[in-house]
Amino acid sequence: MDTQQILTKVCDYMNDLVPFQRQVGFEITKFNADKSELKFRWQDELMGNVPQRMLHGGVTSTALDTAGGLVAIAGMVSRLENPSESYLMERLSRCGTIDLRVDYLRPGRGSEFIASATIIRSGNKVAVARMELHNQEGMHIAFGTGTYLVG
Numbered sequence: 001m002d003t004q005q006i007l008t009k010v011c012d013y014m015n016d017l018v019p020f021q022r023q024v025g026f027e028i029t030k031f032n033a034d035k036s037e038l039k040f041r042w043q044d045e046l047m048g049n050v051p052q053r054m055l056h057g058g059v060t061s062t063a064l065d066t067a068g069g070l071v072a073i074a075g076m077v078s079r080l081e082n083p084s085e086s087y088l089m090e091r092l093s094r095c096g097t098i099d100l101r102v103d104y105l106r107p108g109r110g111s112e113f114i115a116s117a118t119i120i121r122s123g124n125k126v127a128v129a130r131m132e133l134h135n136q137e138g139m140h141i142a143f144g145t146g147t148y149l150v151g
Helices: 003-017 019-024 057-079 085-093
Strands: 027-031 035-041 047-049 096-104 112-122 126-135 140-149
Touching (some): 003 019, 019 057, 027 057, 047 057, 057 085, 057 112, 057 126, 057 140, 112 140
Antiparallel strands (some): 035 112, 096 140, 126 140
């Protein structure tokens, strides 16, 4: 399997089989070693402040964390040379968030939200990503920095 086939398989897995991501409605729209992006639509179930109809801060944090984790995983996958599926799954099972910082800039309002991430550093064991969340109008809602275990 080449890198693109692996990333497509991981993307399909994340889009279809991760229950929480399905519940929130995340759809991965970009996934490579340089940048990841996911989108999700407003749902009343994602509301954190009912009187003001604002996105829950935990959903914001989860979207940023997921985007950061994706770009970190893509960087790890891009360094593998023709891995077996079992080796790839073993590596993916060890990936996780070490640290996450979220800065909330504006209330989460909109009909669609886009979380994106770029890699700051991608090493053999740890990767660091910078993430942003915008609404469909480009309003910057939050940004974050995430550190991820990838090896």
